[in-house]
Amino acid sequence: MSKPEITNTKLDDAARAGWLYYVAGNTQDEIAAKLGVSRQSAQRMVSLAVSEGLVKVRLDHPIAHCLDLAAQLKKRFGLKMAEVVPTDPGSTSTTLGVADAAAAEMTRWLKMEAPVIVGIGTGRTLKAAIEILSPIDCPQHKVVSLTGNIAPDGSAAFYNVIFNIAEKIKARSFPMSLPVIASSPEERELLHSQPMIRSVLDLSAKADVAFIGIGDLEDDAPLFVDGFISHDELQALRQAGAVCEIIGRAFDRNGIAIEGLTNERVASALIPSRETAMVIAIAKGAKKMPGIAAALKGNLINGLITDERTAEALLAG
Amino acid sequence: MSKPEITNTKLDDAARAGWLYYVAGNTQDEIAAKLGVSRQSAQRMVSLAVSEGLVKVRLDHPIAHCLDLAAQLKKRFGLKMAEVVPTDPGSTSTTLGVADAAAAEMTRWLKMEAPVIVGIGTGRTLKAAIEILSPIDCPQHKVVSLTGNIAPDGSAAFYNVIFNIAEKIKARSFPMSLPVIASSPEERELLHSQPMIRSVLDLSAKADVAFIGIGDLEDDAPLFVDGFISHDELQALRQAGAVCEIIGRAFDRNGIAIEGLTNERVASALIPSRETAMVIAIAKGAKKMPGIAAALKGNLINGLITDERTAEALLAG
DNA sequence: TTGTGTTATGAGCAAATACTCACATACGGG
DNA sequence: CCCGTATGTGAGTATTTGCTCATAACACAA
CATH class of the missing domain: 1.10.10 (Arc Repressor Mutant, subunit A)
Structure with a gap:
C-alpha cells in the first residue's frame, strides 16, 4: 500500500x-x-x-477433453463443425458414441423451421446413427440419397440408409434407384441422364447439409465386403494410391479422386459443395484414419464427428 | 441422445x-x-x-497461496478476519510485509464515515505499521491506548505507539498515563481508580477494533528487553507456563492468563471483547508461533495479520 | 385411468457484470 | 514550462447472469 x-x-x-x-x-x-x-x-x-492468464479453469470431466480436441480439429483443418465424443476404452465398435453424436447433429438440423435439404451417404456408421435417431416430424425438409441403392445382385443395398431415415422422420425422401457402381462408364452416363435420376442428382447438389461415412480400403473394405467391387478391383485401387472411399468414390492420401478404375463407373452423386453445404463425415477408428486424413487434406468435408482417440491421432499426424 | x-x-x-x-x-x-x-x-x-465440482479454478500467482492460507486460518480458528502476506525468503525482519498489511487494515477502518473507537496495543510490529500509515483526517474516530505509556525509568515507553498514531491521523487520542506494570497490585488498583485512567479504561472496553502485537517470552522478550520485567520475573513466567505476552499480560499455551506473578501488576486494559470488537493481532515469525497459537486457542483474538510461513506453521500444528 | 409427488421448464425480474466514454492525472519530449 | 500522449478512473448504460415462481411433464401408485 x-x-x-x-x-x-x-x-x-x-x-x-x-x-x-x-x-x-x-x-x-x-x-x-x-x-x-x-x-x-x-x-x-x-x-x-x-x-494475464493468472486464472486457469479446468474441467474435470471426460467431455472437456473432447471439446478441446474438437476445437483443435476445427482450427487445424479449417472445419466449420467438429464433434469429438469420448472413446470407450473397452469397446471396439466403430459406431459407439459417434452414432449418438451424429444423430444429435441430424436432429439439430431437422428441428429447424426453415426447409433443409439433407444429403445422406451410406455405411455402417450412418446406419447406426439413423437407428438411434429419435422420430421427428419435419415435412418441411427433404432427404436425398447421395448413392444408388441397388446392390450388385439386384437387391436393395443394405447400408443405404435413405429408407431407414424415411421411416424415422416424416420428410420427403429421395432415393436414387440405380446401382452404386455401374457396369461401365457408358451405363453410368445413361443412368444419370434419366430424368428421375437427374432430378435427384440435381437435388443432391443443392443439399444444405450432407452426412457421409468414410470407408476404408483394407481387405475387409465395405465396398468389397458388400460386393460392390471385386478383390482385384480393390487391389487395383490401392495400387493406384487409394486410401479411402466416400459414397463409392475412391480417393488417394491427399483427398484427390483416383483416375479411372472403378471411379469412372461410380454412379453416386458428387459430394455436395463445401462452399454451400455442410459436409459432415462420421468416422472413427484406426482403420479409417488414413481416409479421414485424406478427406481433411483434400477438403472433401467441412465437418467431422469422430472420437477422442481418432481425433488425437489426426492431430498428432 | x-x-x-x-x-x-x-x-x-x-x-x-x-x-x-x-x-x-x-x-x-x-x-x-x-x-x-x-x-x-x-x-x-x-x-x-x-x-458438481467439475469446474476447477486455479490462480497462478504467489498471492493466491496467501489468500488460500488466510481463508484456511479463518475457517480453522474461527477468525472474522485474516490476512497473510508473502514471506520474503531473504529477510528476517519481523515487520516486513505485515506492517504494510496492518497499515492498510487500519486505513480501512479509519476511512469509515461512522465514528470508530480504535484500541492500540504496543510493540515493534505495531510501531512499524504506524510509521508507514498514510496520514488521514478522521476527527470522527477515537484512538485509545490499551497499555500504559510510562517506562520503568519514568520515560515514555518507546514502543507505546499512541502518540505516533496521534501525529499521523487527526483523531482524538487517549493515552494511558501510567506504568505498563505497576509496582504492586495495590498500586495498580489505585491507578485504575483514578477518574482519568478509569475513563480511558472504560473507553478501551468499548473499542470497535483493536490492533495488538504478540510478544514472545524468550530471553530477548520485549517485555524484558524494554525493562518492564526482570529476567527473574521472565523466568518465573516461563516456569508458570507462559508462552506469550499481549499488552503486558502473560498467557500460557492455551491462551489462559497466568495467575499471579507480574500479571497481577499489569496495568493495561483488558483485551476488548471478541464479541463486540475486532481484535486483530499483527505477528509473524517462528519466535512468536507459540504465542500466536495460544492467542488463537484461547480466542484472545478474532483477526490475524501474519505471513505465509507462519500461517503454514500454524495450520500444520 | 386418475391422482400425487417429484422434477424439469420458461418467463420475468433483480442483481451483477462488461463496456463505452469523458475526464483526470502523470510522464516525457520539445 | 507547456503540450501531447499514455494511463487510469468513475459515471452511465447495455448485456449477461442468477433467482423465483408458476406451470408443465413425468413417473409411479392406487
Whole structure:
C-alpha cells in the first residue's frame, strides 16, 4: 500500500481480485469494498487477472477433453463443425458414441423451421446413427440419397440408409434407384441422364447439409465386403494410391479422386459443395484414419464427428 | 441422445455447458443456442457443472497461496478476519510485509464515515505499521491506548505507539498515563481508580477494533528487553507456563492468563471483547508461533495479520 | 385411468457484470 | 514550462447472469 513495489503491485492486486472472485466467490462489489477501490476498478482487476492468464479453469470431466480436441480439429483443418465424443476404452465398435453424436447433429438440423435439404451417404456408421435417431416430424425438409441403392445382385443395398431415415422422420425422401457402381462408364452416363435420376442428382447438389461415412480400403473394405467391387478391383485401387472411399468414390492420401478404375463407373452423386453445404463425415477408428486424413487434406468435408482417440491421432499426424 | 445413459447424460451436458462457458468463453445464450435448449437450462447446466465440482479454478500467482492460507486460518480458528502476506525468503525482519498489511487494515477502518473507537496495543510490529500509515483526517474516530505509556525509568515507553498514531491521523487520542506494570497490585488498583485512567479504561472496553502485537517470552522478550520485567520475573513466567505476552499480560499455551506473578501488576486494559470488537493481532515469525497459537486457542483474538510461513506453521500444528 | 409427488421448464425480474466514454492525472519530449 | 500522449478512473448504460415462481411433464401408485 505504501511501500511501492514498482510494477508488480498491479498484478498482485489483480491476482487478489481474481482470487476473491473465482476462489472465494465474492461479487465485484464486495471485492471493491474489501480492496477499497471502485467497483469498476475491481472489475478491471478481475479481467486483468483473466487476460494475464493468472486464472486457469479446468474441467474435470471426460467431455472437456473432447471439446478441446474438437476445437483443435476445427482450427487445424479449417472445419466449420467438429464433434469429438469420448472413446470407450473397452469397446471396439466403430459406431459407439459417434452414432449418438451424429444423430444429435441430424436432429439439430431437422428441428429447424426453415426447409433443409439433407444429403445422406451410406455405411455402417450412418446406419447406426439413423437407428438411434429419435422420430421427428419435419415435412418441411427433404432427404436425398447421395448413392444408388441397388446392390450388385439386384437387391436393395443394405447400408443405404435413405429408407431407414424415411421411416424415422416424416420428410420427403429421395432415393436414387440405380446401382452404386455401374457396369461401365457408358451405363453410368445413361443412368444419370434419366430424368428421375437427374432430378435427384440435381437435388443432391443443392443439399444444405450432407452426412457421409468414410470407408476404408483394407481387405475387409465395405465396398468389397458388400460386393460392390471385386478383390482385384480393390487391389487395383490401392495400387493406384487409394486410401479411402466416400459414397463409392475412391480417393488417394491427399483427398484427390483416383483416375479411372472403378471411379469412372461410380454412379453416386458428387459430394455436395463445401462452399454451400455442410459436409459432415462420421468416422472413427484406426482403420479409417488414413481416409479421414485424406478427406481433411483434400477438403472433401467441412465437418467431422469422430472420437477422442481418432481425433488425437489426426492431430498428432 | 436416444440411447439412455440413465443418469450421466445430465452431467455430460453440464460438462459441455461448463466447457463452452468457462473454456470457450461462450455466453449462456450462445450455449443455449448451440445445445438447443433455453437460456435458463443452459444456466442450470453451467451452475450444475460448478456445483458438481467439475469446474476447477486455479490462480497462478504467489498471492493466491496467501489468500488460500488466510481463508484456511479463518475457517480453522474461527477468525472474522485474516490476512497473510508473502514471506520474503531473504529477510528476517519481523515487520516486513505485515506492517504494510496492518497499515492498510487500519486505513480501512479509519476511512469509515461512522465514528470508530480504535484500541492500540504496543510493540515493534505495531510501531512499524504506524510509521508507514498514510496520514488521514478522521476527527470522527477515537484512538485509545490499551497499555500504559510510562517506562520503568519514568520515560515514555518507546514502543507505546499512541502518540505516533496521534501525529499521523487527526483523531482524538487517549493515552494511558501510567506504568505498563505497576509496582504492586495495590498500586495498580489505585491507578485504575483514578477518574482519568478509569475513563480511558472504560473507553478501551468499548473499542470497535483493536490492533495488538504478540510478544514472545524468550530471553530477548520485549517485555524484558524494554525493562518492564526482570529476567527473574521472565523466568518465573516461563516456569508458570507462559508462552506469550499481549499488552503486558502473560498467557500460557492455551491462551489462559497466568495467575499471579507480574500479571497481577499489569496495568493495561483488558483485551476488548471478541464479541463486540475486532481484535486483530499483527505477528509473524517462528519466535512468536507459540504465542500466536495460544492467542488463537484461547480466542484472545478474532483477526490475524501474519505471513505465509507462519500461517503454514500454524495450520500444520 | 386418475391422482400425487417429484422434477424439469420458461418467463420475468433483480442483481451483477462488461463496456463505452469523458475526464483526470502523470510522464516525457520539445 | 507547456503540450501531447499514455494511463487510469468513475459515471452511465447495455448485456449477461442468477433467482423465483408458476406451470408443465413425468413417473409411479392406487
